Amino acid sequence: AESFNEIFLEDVRVPESCLLGEENRGLPLVFECLEGDRFWGRCLRHAGSKKDLEELVEYVNQSKYDGQNLKENQVVRDMLAEIAVELEVCRMINYKAAWLLNKGDSISWESSVVKTFADELGQRLANVGLQVLGPQVQLRGKSKWASLRKRFTFLYTFNRGLTLAGGTSEIQRTTIALRGLSLPRS
Template sequence: MEFELTEDQRALQQAARKYSREVVRPKAAHYDETATFPRDLLATAFELGLLNMAIPAEYGGVGLSHLDQTIVAEELSWGCAGVATSIIANDLANLPIILAATEEQKKRLLGHFAERLKFSSFCLTEPEAGSDVANMQTTARREGDEYVINGAKCFITNGGHAEQYTVFATVDKAKKHKGITCFVVEGRPKGLSVSKHENKMGQRASDTVSLTFEDVRVPVANRIGEEGQGFSIAMATLDNSRPLTAMFSVGIARAALEHSMEYASQRKTFGKPIIEHQAIQFMIADMAMNTHAARMLTYESAWLLDQGKRNSLQSSYAKCFAADMAMKVATDAVQVYGGYGYIKEYPVEKLMRDAKLIQVYEGTSQVQRLVIAKELFK
């Protein structure tokens, strides 16, 4: 059992850290305040090879291992979780293609992401089908060599800027999850409309919209897998992406810990720095301990994928523990700062707002517990 990163992994970590420190952090507060899409930051990430990490090299992507991707994800979210979400959204949207598409589809639908900066969106969640995916209302009706898609998707990351959408729709509502099918919608075809950007509490640098499909026509050649395989493709995708979202939590928590340590070393009460008070020491000790524990859980869940093993249980351990941990650590960081922690001029209130979303998206903490219980009792 080896716990050290390789020389290549340390170099990757340092490159991602430098990008976050020098490119992302100086502008993070601006994009949070204005809730505007950080295209310039993402363009830099693209040039550095930090975008499209999951796409294999033979299709023009970076082709990083799952463990390597988590190393980068921690550094990106340490800089800004909203920017990190915008970067990783491409990988989430392209994972169904990577996992289940034919060779021809992979070449056609993945290759162009290496040519220029472009965005893709993962379209699973609906107003009535978030955690309850089997209740999906978006339909796909086959007409000859095309499918006609009707329905609505919500909370779609990068949806307002995407040029390709991985869409899940049912070919038969009566079949519940067995009717769900995966499609790739290219460009902005007739009938696809995009709502305004949602005014979110946190991760405000990430673009979040709703999509409406009104008789959107998609060629049969853009169906990923067979009819009815969409649910299993979506679940496999989330197993692959959970280590990344878990590591977002680790990056947020690490930032909160570092800010807290710096502030506690400078702030004085009763004639000494507050870090010399045992109450503060205990809070910071717990922050450090839990951040490290979450990192190790996440590394394991990614490592299992790299070994070709199933990681449903471990990835749910990681995502659930890390998300809840980050919310606690960020809240404690605000407490360490006291009244200043509640003011936007200081960095920790943003971390608390950013952390909350990770308890919600890509499977709530409650849903992760359901997955864990189901896996344990198999």
């Protein structure tokens, strides 16, 4: 289980030997670390999500609903195709950020793009998975697809937390607007 907490410290004394960087310059250091976390924590998510999509497509190719092959259901096909497009976009966003890092450039707002897109794509993929797998996704059993059902149930709940970790999607959008688009603060 994952948990998120807020901690407030007042009148804390840190020995000089334990300081990271300059005194009273901790917040900029935290922001720099978050910039890296936002990228490195998400840069490979598209690969795992692509594998999840491939297994979901395999399920669709082998399953029926109300006597109809799922692979012939246009709504299901459209949902899966949309996720496939978004996975490719996610991969390209990651490549751009990695290229900038490789050049030695800052990715102060690009890391927010990577994080926001990857985290929200994870939510959309999990939602599509649950829709395609149907209500039986909640059932435990020894069917061929039990592990897929279990994984999408987990992803549905887990991915919600990822949009909070390292800064909410709303905070990321503010960063993108201010740093990436040079829009004024509202």
